[in-house]
Amino acid sequence: xxxxxxxxxxxxxxxxxxxxxxxxxxxxxxxxxxxxxxxxxxxxxxxxxxxxxxxxxxxxxxxxxxxxxxxxxxxxxxxxxxxxxxxxxxxxxxxxxxxxxxxxxxxxxxxxxxxxxxxxxxxxxxxxxxxxxxxxxxxxxxxxxxxxxxxxxxxxxxxxxxxxxxxxxxxxxxxxxxxxxxxxxxxxxxxxxxxxxxxxxxxxxxxxxxxxxxxxxxxxxxxxxxxxxxxxxxxxxxxxxxxxxxxxxxxxxxxxxxxxxxxxxxxxxxxxxxxxxxxxxxxxxxxxxxxx
Numbered sequence: 001x002x003x004x005x006x007x008x009x010x011x012x013x014x015x016x017x018x019x020x021x022x023x024x025x026x027x028x029x030x031x032x033x034x035x036x037x038x039x040x041x042x043x044x045x046x047x048x049x050x051x052x053x054x055x056x057x058x059x060x061x062x063x064x065x066x067x068x069x070x071x072x073x074x075x076x077x078x079x080x081x082x083x084x085x086x087x088x089x090x091x092x093x094x095x096x097x098x099x100x101x102x103x104x105x106x107x108x109x110x111x112x113x114x115x116x117x118x119x120x121x122x123x124x125x126x127x128x129x130x131x132x133x134x135x136x137x138x139x140x141x142x143x144x145x146x147x148x149x150x151x152x153x154x155x156x157x158x159x160x161x162x163x164x165x166x167x168x169x170x171x172x173x174x175x176x177x178x179x180x181x182x183x184x185x186x187x188x189x190x191x192x193x194x195x196x197x198x199x200x201x202x203x204x205x206x207x208x209x210x211x212x213x214x215x216x217x218x219x220x221x222x223x224x225x226x227x228x229x230x231x232x233x234x235x236x237x238x239x240x241x242x243x244x245x246x247x248x249x250x251x252x253x254x255x256x257x258x259x260x261x262x263x264x265x266x267x268x269x270x271x272x273x274x275x276x277x278x279x280x281x282x283x284x285x286x287x288x289x290x291x292x
Contacts, residue, residue, distance in 0.1 A: 096182030
């Protein structure tokens with residue numbers, strides 16, 4: 001057997017090594033459905049940057065590494081074995097989940113990006129021991145815990161910092177991508193210095209309009225390309241103070257663009273849109289256009 005084919009076969013086995021039960025258990029721990037939340041009155045600012053708390057989302061982050069043209073190595077930061085994938089630098093996405101935590105849509109988006117050549121790291125913010133519930137997906141109600149945004153920004157910052165320390169990450173090509181609350185975090189993340197910066201961002205399912213000042217707008221350096229994608233009739237954002245789009249706030253970078261889905265009778269009423277083939281192509285074309 002050709003050594004290369006044999007190697008890919010081993011990689012395929014490794015990629016398939018996590019059972020459905022494993023992921024079901026992972027979702028249940030870091031998802032609204034089973035997470036044991038902390039009462040807001042018991043949340044304190046000192047908890048947000050407690051080293052133990054900050055490390056948990058990173059240690060439990062899901063990871064995807066592209067192998068060849070078709071396979072994906074699937075693991076977590078805690079369990080990663082870099083001997084199971086080729087020695088090279090990967091352009092890398094830090095993926096930020098929504099307010100409900102890790103769910104099947106998170107995995108589908110990660111796999112999509114990995115199949116298109118990007119390593120993906122998704123910090124699991126709900127892995128924190130002290131974490132207040134911020135939304136109810138059954139009623140499309142957000143804003144249950146205002147300070148969650150600060151926690152999510154800290155987790156994003158820590159993931160970017162730690163990713164740049166990994167030997168297999170191309171630190172010149174790190175991108176921030178997020179859906180819903182993860183999209184809000186992606187939009188409002190403000191790097192304190194170039195070491196904490198990224199090469200571009202994709203905001204999915206957020207309008208950049210809000211009643212709370214810290215949730216509003218985009219906090220990115222002028223030279224950082226941003227792609228914003230939102231459905232005009234997204235059911236989460238029909239209150240007057242939430243309507244709009246991030247294009248109202250984007251920087252003047254020539255690659256930055258705002259996509260508002262308003263003509264498709266189905267997609268224009270959805271919250272997550274990155275399952276649609278046309279939107280997938282827009283996202284990948286954007287990332288490929290800004291790779292350094």
